[in-house]
Amino acid sequence: MIAVANQKGGVGKSTTAVNVGASLAESGKRVLVVDLDPQGNASTGLGIDHTARIATTYQVIVSGTDIRAAMVPTAVGGLWVVPSTIDLAGAEIELVSQFSREGRLARALDPIREDFDFILLDCPPSLGLLTVNALTAAEELIVPIQCEYYALEGLGQLLKNVRLVQQNVNPRLRLTGIVMTMFDSRTRLADQVVSEVRAYFGPRVYDVVIPRSVRLAEAPGFGRPITVYDPTSRGAVAYRRLAEEVAARDPELFLGFGDLGDVASGTQGTGAAPVAPAAPVAPQEAGEVHPSEAFFGMGDRGQAEARRTWDGGAGTEPEGGIE
Numbered sequence: 135m136i137a138v139a140n141q142k143g144g145v146g147k148s149t150t151a152v153n154v155g156a157s158l159a160e161s162g163k164r165v166l167v168v169d170l171d172p173q174g175n176a177s178t179g180l181g182i183d184h185t186a187r188i189a190t191t192y193q194v195i196v197s198g199t200d201i202r203a204a205m206v207p208t209a210v211g212g213l214w215v216v217p218s219t220i221d222l223a224g225a226e227i228e229l230v231s232q233f234s235r236e237g238r239l240a241r242a243l244d245p246i247r248e249d250f251d252f253i254l255l256d257c258p259p260s261l262g263l264l265t266v267n268a269l270t271a272a273e274e275l276i277v278p279i280q281c282e283y284y285a286l287e288g289l290g291q292l293l294k295n296v297r298l299v300q301q302n303v304n305p306r307l308r309l310t311g312i313v314m315t316m317f318d319s320r321t322r323l324a325d326q327v328v329s330e331v332r333a334y335f336g337p338r339v340y341d342v343v344i345p346r347s348v349r350l351a352e353a354p355g356f357g358r359p360i361t362v363y364d365p366t367s368r369g370a371v372a373y374r375r376l377a378e379e380v381a382a383r384d385p386e387l388f389l390g391f392g393d394l395g396d397v398a399s400g401t402q403g404t405g406a407a408p409v410a411p412a413a414p415v416a417p418q419e420a421g422e423v424h425p426s427e428a429f430f431g432m433g434d435r436g437q438a439e440a441r442r443t444w445d446g447g448a449g450t451e452p453e454g455g456i457e
């Protein structure tokens with residue numbers, strides 16, 4: 135199970151989830167894409183009409199609906215999707231008062247884990263509870279990074295949250311891959327960004343770089359993955375290669391990330407990719423951080439809001455929801 139996450143918007147998360155999913159299915163794998171974004175871009179990109187979204191991620195996570203009732207087949211053989219709708223935007227707040235709120239997606243997926251070779255979780259552009267649910271359910275994390283200025287901005291915060299999830303609820307989680315997206319070969323900047331990211335993340339960065347391509351941007355409008363919309367285009371070729379790398383990669387090679395220093399100090403130099411002024415992350419022992427810290431201190435506005443309305447004493451659950 136693979137979470138595709140980056141709290142930065144528009145970096146290619148949904149495009150990657152849809153097209154890696156379609157490429158894996160094309161190669162004979164059984165694949166499920168779970169749309170965790172209220173915008174529903176992965177659902178649209180896979181041709182699921184809004185009116186056809188009867189049972190959705192929202193019902194699965196918030197109401198405990200059986201995920202099998204929400205899975206719909208796509209036009210690609212072997213590729214299924216759990217669609218989302220805008221309702222999901224309320225889930226972040228509704229979940230706050232629920233018991234074990236970060237593990238709801240993991241539990242919902244348990245009965246079907248064995249039915250698929252790959253389950254891809256398309257996260258929203260935030261570090262809120264939906265992304266935390268994805269990180270709690272997954273064994274792998276893939277982070278798309280756009281080849282542009284400020285490419286690494288916010289990554290320190292993402293990695294900090296990954297550590298918190300590893301330490302508190304999901305020690306199996308591995309940051310297995312960084313995929314460079316929207317590469318424009320005409321600019322020197324794009325090359326510089328790729329080199330900087332490779333220098334910092336080393337073998338975690340996939341060999342293939344996804345080119346900027348109009349065909350990739352057009353495909354979701356037709357509800358088709360690139361492998362169907364334009365099967366021989368550069369984008370389709372790149373995403374098929376990425377899918378091969380994803381399938382071949384052994385997550386166990388990427389234990390923890392003690393090998394990565396502080397993102398903020400590791401990538402300055404050429405100035406091609408200024409990074410976030412994130413506070414350095416001190417390594418913490420397992421159990422040192424109370425889960426409430428892990429799940430409320432995520433810099434997400436909704437979470438901050440929720441926290442203010444809850445006088446969370448150590449070890450207590452918020453009672454009865456928020457005002």
Ligand SMILES: Nc1ncnc2c1ncn2[C@@H]1O[C@H](COP(=O)(O)OP(=O)(O)OP(=O)(O)O)[C@@H](O)[C@H]1O
Nearest residue numbers: 143144145146147148149259316345346347350351
């Ligand atoms: N390689 C590419 N070349 C050209 N356009 C692309 C490429 N990848 C993605 N796009 C387009 O860029 C936009 C953002 O991509 P996408 O929706 O995949 O990002 P995202 O990270 O999921 O965004 P969000 O944070 O809003 O969920 C979309 O319009 C998409 O079609």
Ligand SMILES: [Mg+2]
Nearest residue numbers: 147148171175
């Ligand atoms: Mg998206």
